[in-house]
Amino acid sequence: MSEPHRTDAVPEELRSLVEEHCAGTLSDEGNVRLESLLRESELYQTYFLEVMAVHAGLYWSLRDQSPASTPTLPAPVGDDSHLGTPALLEGLLPAAEPQTSAWTLPPSLRSGGWFSLGVAFLVAACISGVVLVSQQKRGPGEVPVAPIARNQAREVRPNEAPSPVDRSQAVARVDKLESQVLVERAGAKKPAVVGMELLADDSLDVPGGGSAELTLIGSARAKLGPRTTFVLGPGREGILREGFLQIDASGRQEGSLAIETPDAQARVEGARLAVGTSRKRTQIRVSEGRVIASRRTDGIEVEILEGYCSTIARASDPNPRPSGNGTALFVVSSKAIYAHEDWERFDQILAERIVGDRLWRSAMPVRVRTYDELDVDDFDGCSLIVLSVFPFKVGIEEKLVALKLPELSTPIVCLEPAAFPILGLTGPTRNVDFGFANGPLVVDVANPDHPLAAGFVGNSLKLFTYKKSPYAWGKPTSNALSIVRLHKYPERWLLFGYEQGAEMAKGKAPARRVGLFMDPVGIDYDTPTLDLIDASIDWCLDVVPPTMVPEYF
């Protein structure tokens, strides 16, 4: 790294010219003079780059600044550790704030002046800002937390003292990798490789879109999903700090595995399960055997049996609920071929990744297929299908019909309005039965008590985007469960669903169906609107949504 130079070696003229350059007031003559000075020495060039780095840093770090709030601090830069938490996204994520009784949002979300358009093609998906000033959601006081009624819940027993374990012994082995997974050992990070032996205290970081498969001591197998951090403990234990973990310890009698998350501790006894954790909540789905989980905040313990899942979070009811097993199939259109000239298409790719990660974090193993790759075999063993948006008139509509997707008795969450008529959710006439428009997306929640509403309550909410963002709508039949509609056009719905057997615009629903417009431009990893995705998934899987303290205050 270069040593900072003495700034008194920089002539005042250069300082003034660079300052004028920053301020955008440099004249043509000044520009010529600045260039001439910069050619004189590398020292001057370094000074120029230093000043401009400060100037750029101010733009970068204050990109979502609102007038009322104080500047947010810039994220560290140039640090590869940001692979897991993108610097650009970091400023957009809600910061930890003191809990308040009122339903408030972090300044970055309250601000309507998000890092407007540009700095990031990546975060164009986030920037347009979810303006939630007027948004309301049920506060913790409005809906009482369900009592721990079932007898599975009980005070946690003190753990037995762990037996001493040799930390130099391998506790796991890497079997399969997708994307570059990093292993942190004794403070140093290096890429994981297949066959690598892992020691206690090794931490694995799986990037977005990646995965890693491990064999743990005792031959239990573990799969880590995207955006996951997992720390191996000594012996048969591990800490899932964030992300998704699937454990298959079925049929093995070597004793229990212990998994910790920020919210829960779980003992796995010969079971197959999936654990998804995001900030403030952990979901555990058990598909075989049983899992004993305890909530870290109060030690309440629940037994989760096969076919059940539990959401463990502060002030939520951890009692197990019936859970859909199997895999979620996420069908996307994110191929470079579609991204060549359409800016929004690229946003869509990123949004798809976000939604995909969200599925993982609901403790659902996710299989991703593009529309091109989609085959009838992909539907096998699926509990849920999520259809992302796709480009029109490239043959996808016909393919969905050819694959008999409309008749499939698997629940479907459809994010693509052009597929609404194909699935029979709406009639076929564009601008009558479904349509696209631009404008401020102000909505009413018409059925706030329904689980699909994800706890959103009220009218004139700005749930999705702001300013003139493209959006789409559908007009379901009167048999639909109509949840969210445009405030200005009450007949246009952004979120609706059909119960299995309900009469749709075309035929009866073979399984639950949800039509949801999820703007790819206006979401980021923690946009509250994504709760609607979670709610749609839970409803399709017939999972009773937990009574949650909302995550976003």
Added chain:
Amino acid sequence: MLEWAAVAAYFPISSRFFHKNRIFFDCPGQKPPAATIRRWAEACRRGNMDQNPSIDIVGDGAGDQPSAAGQRDRFLGLFLAHQNRIFRFIVAVVPRGVEAEEVFQQTSLTLWQRWDEYDPQADFTAWACGIARNHLRNYLRKKGNQQRLFSDDLLEQLSALQVSKRSYLDELQSALSRCLELLPADRRRLVGLCYGEKRSIQDVAEREGRSPNSLYKLMRKVRETLYDCIMTAVRSGATE
């Protein structure tokens, strides 16, 4: 199924090579014929693939090429780690935030579109800054501000210097957060208006009831204060 990673490991070549030589795996469901692989491998070893670029391998598209998701994630990983440096380079030439964002956006899109040309062994920042340089030229030409752009050779020097000093410049930006905290609240607010909201000086001056000239001077003082604070922090090693 032939795994892309295995192929890449076995044959030390880049994805660029694959594209350059039209090596596609475009028959889903079929395994690559072993004879074809051997023939191709032999050609690789002899180094005559360039002379015989028509050798195609037929294989399972899903398994043999890096998946779309894999490509995307690798791109995103690098992009996210280096985006600030790219933006910094653009701002050095186009100092106005809104304009810099526009160029950054175009650059980002091009990076993605030309991702298959990226040589994994190459320096991502340097590659990205090269593309940004072209966009800067185009942008300023379109805006009729060609004269405001530094000449090609100086631009190249600055780009190279920026790449070689990236860690140092990263450190400066890391120190910015603390220095920003030390600013008086009213100045922080002004900084927020000018940089966070990217309002023009005239706009902010009007809003604040100041003359634009006094605001220019004030912002200059603010930048100088921040610069001095940052340099002090870096010298004292207090940038953590």
